[in-house]
Amino acid sequence: MNKDFFIDNLKTLFYALLIAVFIRSFLLQPFYIPSSSMEPNLLVGDRLFVTKYSFGYSKHSFPFSPPIIKDRIFYTKPNRGDVIVFKTPADNRTDYIKRLIGLPGDSVQFIDGDVYINDNQILKTIVSKNDIIFCGYKKINVNTFEEKLPNGKLHITSYRNDFSYKNSDKFIVPPNHYFFLGDNRDCSKDSRFLSDVGYVHENNLVGKAQFIFFSSDYRIGYFIEFWKWHKSFRFNRFFKKIH
Numbered sequence: 001m002n003k004d005f006f007i008d009n010l011k012t013l014f015y016a017l018l019i020a021v022f023i024r025s026f027l028l029q030p031f032y033i034p035s036s037s038m039e040p041n042l043l044v045g046d047r048l049f050v051t052k053y054s055f056g057y058s059k060h061s062f063p064f065s066p067p068i069i070k071d072r073i074f075y076t077k078p079n080r081g082d083v084i085v086f087k088t089p090a091d092n093r094t095d096y097i098k099r100l101i102g103l104p105g106d107s108v109q110f111i112d113g114d115v116y117i118n119d120n121q122i123l124k125t126i127v128s129k130n131d132i133i134f135c136g137y138k139k140i141n142v143n144t145f146e147e148k149l150p151n152g153k154l155h156i157t158s159y160r161n162d163f164s165y166k167n168s169d170k171f172i173v174p175p176n177h178y179f180f181l182g183d184n185r186d187c188s189k190d191s192r193f194l195s196d197v198g199y200v201h202e203n204n205l206v207g208k209a210q211f212i213f214f215s216s217d218y219r220i221g222y223f224i225e226f227w228k229w230h231k232s233f234r235f236n237r238f239f240k241k242i243h
Helices: 002-027 226-232
Strands: 028-032 046-051 083-087 095-102 107-111 114-117 123-135 138-148 154-160 177-181 205-215
Touching: 002 028, 028 205, 083 177, 095 107, 095 114, 123 154
Parallel strands: none
Antiparallel strands: 028 046, 046 205, 083 095, 083 205, 095 177, 107 114, 123 138, 138 154
16 A cells, blocks of 8 residues: 555655646746846846747757757747747857847947937836935935836836946847847847857747746845745735836
8 A cells, every 4th residue: 555655645746747848838837037137117126937948949849948849839920029939159058138139130239328229219208216226235326217218118227327228239130040138228138248248149048037036135134034924025015017
C-alpha cells in the first residue's frame, strides 16, 4: 500500500510538472521586475504575466532554451510600443523587459533629448514636472511625458531634469531585429548600448507583458514579514493592465 501510495503521488507530481511546463512554455509565464528601468510604468517588485503565444515560439519559449526550434514558428510580428520580454543578445540567457520602439529597417536617433524615428520626432507632451522615481536604490528627479509613437500608441516616459541623454548617432535597425528603450530613459540599459543589448533578433523575443498580478515594495518589507504586508503590498497595482 505504501508503494502504491508513493507511485500515485509520483505520477501526480509528474503530470503536474508537465502541465506547468506546458502553460509556462505555450501560454503564460510569470516574471518579476528587478530593476527600475521601466519606471514609472513598471516598478521593482511588480510581478506580471507574459503571454508566450503573442509572437509565436522559438527555442527561448521553453525553459533553458533547448535547440529544438531553429528559428520561429507561428510568428506574429510585434507592434511598436509593445512591452516585451526578450533574451539579451549578449548571452541569449538573461531576460530583459523594455518597450519596442524601432522596427526592422527603422532609423532611431536622439536629438536634443527627443526621439526621432525615421527622421520624424516622436510627439512628447509634458504630464508633470519634478516627479521622484528610482534609479536603482537612488531617487532621481524627473519630468514625466506622454509620448505618441507613429502608430498612435501612447505611453508614459520619464527623463531626468538635471541631466539627460541628449544626442546619439543614428541607429539603423537591421532586418529581423528590433530596437528597445526603457521608459525610465536615463536609467535603462537598452538598445542604445550596442555592446550590452543592441539590436534584438526576432528569435530572442519571449513574450508580451500583459498585466501585473501582484506587487510589493521590498524596501518596506519582505514577504515573510507578514506584519508589514499592509504597508508593502501595492494593492492598487494588482491586476493592472500594462500599456
